[in-house]
Amino acid sequence: MWFRQSFQTLLNAPLVYQTLQRFRSHQDCSPANAGGVPPAATGARNASSCYSRGMASEGHSAAAFYATPRGALVARLLRERLAALWPTAEGLDVLGIGYTTPYLRLWREQAHRCIALAPAQTEAVRWPAGLPNLTCTGEEGALPFADLCFDRVLLVHGLESAEHARRLLREIWRVLKDDGRLLVVTPNRRGVWAYVESTPFGHGQPYSPGQLAHLLSSALFRVRRRDAALFLPPVRLRPIVRGARAWERGARRVLPHAVAGLTITEATKDLYAVTPAGAPQRHRRAIVIEAA
Numbered sequence: 001m002w003f004r005q006s007f008q009t010l011l012n013a014p015l016v017y018q019t020l021q022r023f024r025s026h027q028d029c030s031p032a033n034a035g036g037v038p039p040a041a042t043g044a045r046n047a048s049s050c051y052s053r054g055m056a057s058e059g060h061s062a063a064a065f066y067a068t069p070r071g072a073l074v075a076r077l078l079r080e081r082l083a084a085l086w087p088t089a090e091g092l093d094v095l096g097i098g099y100t101t102p103y104l105r106l107w108r109e110q111a112h113r114c115i116a117l118a119p120a121q122t123e124a125v126r127w128p129a130g131l132p133n134l135t136c137t138g139e140e141g142a143l144p145f146a147d148l149c150f151d152r153v154l155l156v157h158g159l160e161s162a163e164h165a166r167r168l169l170r171e172i173w174r175v176l177k178d179d180g181r182l183l184v185v186t187p188n189r190r191g192v193w194a195y196v197e198s199t200p201f202g203h204g205q206p207y208s209p210g211q212l213a214h215l216l217s218s219a220l221f222r223v224r225r226r227d228a229a230l231f232l233p234p235v236r237l238r239p240i241v242r243g244a245r246a247w248e249r250g251a252r253r254v255l256p257h258a259v260a261g262l263t264i265t266e267a268t269k270d271l272y273a274v275t276p277a278g279a280p281q282r283h284r285r286a287i288v289i290e291a292a
Contacts, residue, residue, distance in 0.1 A: 098158025
């Protein structure tokens, strides 16, 4: 009971209140209210959308965010959920797409191969520091990898800013092994974090769990399980930051996943779905980020 009262008090903080007001004002623009699917699911792009698209074009750097105390806190909380879903990757080939270096560290030492790919329209950072580079850039519609070569694919800060979300997912389907797994992390349309532009989660196309499931299904994936993260509001109050783990765990117990900041979805390939034939071949190339 004390947690509910404390959380309600926190929601009255000026920053959170203003963000919630923006959230309410954006509801009329939500495809979910119109009974449709998000523009990214259909390939449509509306220039007058309520959401700020293209993290790179907005000049916001995910690397700069994760270098801040708040970014480090977010990475720590999200890593806990990812580690619970994928506790090990011993001997597996792992690919991260988007900005995944804060999270690939969970499996880098145990995986057979671990690669971080940044889509061409986003910023790429050499990783890991002081060690052989494991980062490259490539076109999201033509990933520079052979078919069926990865056991695990992690997609963070990638789907919401993709120019062609379904095309990206189809490429992931191609490079993922038949028994492989895809883990997608996106801003939750109903969460507060999707409306805070000072973080990477406030840029691009947010998704509700249902909209993401629809998009994955259209790309021949089947949802295996769901999770959520960032129940903690995007505030910098010192007591909240110090007790972030306790707040996150407490909120997870009393709040529905529908209001979390991030939605996490694990999917597998739907091998019984119809695969389109005669798809055009695309030239694929990778650009390796050299040491400075």
